[in-house]
Amino acid sequence: MKKRSTVLGIDIGGTNTVYGFVNNETEVCFSEQIPTHGSLPISDLLDRLQSGVAKFFDQNPHLELDGIGIGAPNGNYYTGMIQNPPNLSWGNVNIISEMNKRFGCKVKITNDANAAALGEKHYGIAKNMNDFIVITLGTGLGSGIFSSGRLLYGHDGFAGEMGHMPIKYGGRLCNCGNRGCLESYVSASGIRNTIREFLNQDPKNEFLIDVYGEKIDGGMLDDAFDSGNQIARKIYEYTGEKLGQGLAQAATLLSPEAFIFYGGFSNAGDRILKFAKESMNQNLINDHSERIRLLPSGLPQGKAGILGAASLILFD
């Protein structure tokens, strides 16, 4: 029996890792989510991945592994390394070489936001676009840039670090050590910063006390916003204003057709994007404004990462 080939797509995140097998360039035929356990050595994650993959091929003897694509925080397409990922204790990992040893097939890597952008281009809402920017909104803010139909890597593979684009000099201290980065305002942790600032000004506000915790509950904020809570509205208005400033900077340089939003916090959708669009248009030169669309991703949460990672191999 001739075996059919399949590609493994892996999306490594700060908390969870999802992986799946992609056939016929359009379909995830199996996918699973496992905890990343970023405080343990990466071999722990790779051991668990390896046994999950082995089990899959035991159950699917008609398939064989053709290659592996990986999206990971600080994954570098050129060096094949995961380089000092934030929130993971791994330091610098030569993931290509590690995976080659274990699986003996072609392996490619890029960062998680680039993988999401590849997913949107090959399987998602950006299929017919050549110039667009995917923004991943989660704990942090990442971005993947397509220009003239190609993903931009930059000189050293680190293009697209939009989360660390300064939007306010001398502004908030960011996890990266600099001040005023977009991510320090627009991300789950950025919104947490905003709530803390609001709480400093209004320490007895019950809604702010309720919503401020180790992790911010986006669903709770969304519900409060929808029921007309003015504080929730102010939080999203402030976040949207800052996001729009970052979008204006990127749009002025790159003139994309659309920004596409993906990731946990993008569920807030128009609640934030409406303010972001106003703020972006205010900060664009006249010829550009109203020409750039802000769109939610059409891909199911988790799938864009797998599909995008796999497309590193499938569309090589």
Next chain:
Amino acid sequence: MKKRSTVLGIDIGGTNTVYGFVNNETEVCFSEQIPTHGSLPISDLLDRLQSGVAKFFDQNPHLELDGIGIGAPNGNYYTGMIQNPPNLSWGNVNIISEMNKRFGCKVKITNDANAAALGEKHYGIAKNMNDFIVITLGTGLGSGIFSSGRLLYGHDGFAGEMGHMPIKYGGRLCNCGNRGCLESYVSASGIRNTIREFLNQDPKNEFLIDVYGEKIDGGMLDDAFDSGNQIARKIYEYTGEKLGQGLAQAATLLSPEAFIFYGGFSNAGDRILKFAKESMNQNLINDHSERIRLLPSGLPQGKAGILGAASLILFD
């Protein structure tokens, strides 16, 4: 006798227009500068260009015109239009069609900063670079972006408007109508704004009174800086700080190997770039800093524009 083909490169500027003929892909065999006269209809400029070109071919009967490349303010590669150029009263001009009627050969256009970037890539300091950004410093600030060896145009041909990237929200009013654009701080007119602000704070300062005029004399500022004038130093320090903030924004998105500076005000060179580099590095995430070079253009003033415009045809 078989004629040799030559390409006409035209660099239209706010004040002057330079044009020249490029042979063998490396040589400008004739060039001339004529006033643009931007307050007159564009036909005035094109009439003078046409008679200059006719005269050249009369004197060089062994050559024939193979094509025309144009760099112009707000020149759009996709539409073939010059679209509402600032400081020129032309509105929207279909320059490709105008030139076709007059010359009957292939014509291509891009904006002046993109032409300078093409000049650096094919004939200048960026010959061996794939990821770099050329910044033209003159009355305004323009930029042309190469990524992975290709010039970026964006969805609508307006990528690279770095001069209008907001670096300070609610900051200085820019000629474009927005506030806080990089150009309103870093350009001849931006430096004039800075001198006016300094003069408001210190209205009797003789150096500031001397240097503040309808046009700023860059040479006078350079000389004062070199002789240790503290006000000149402050002006360049402030300008460099703002430039570095803009460079940090662009570098975070695009991760280029180098920024290359071209145009009248780039003669200030290290006097401004030293401060710009410090400010850029302060605003970059750690992995990037010290990796990006700031370089003066190696091409003679005026030549990069002609060569870059011609390369639209020669390297098509």
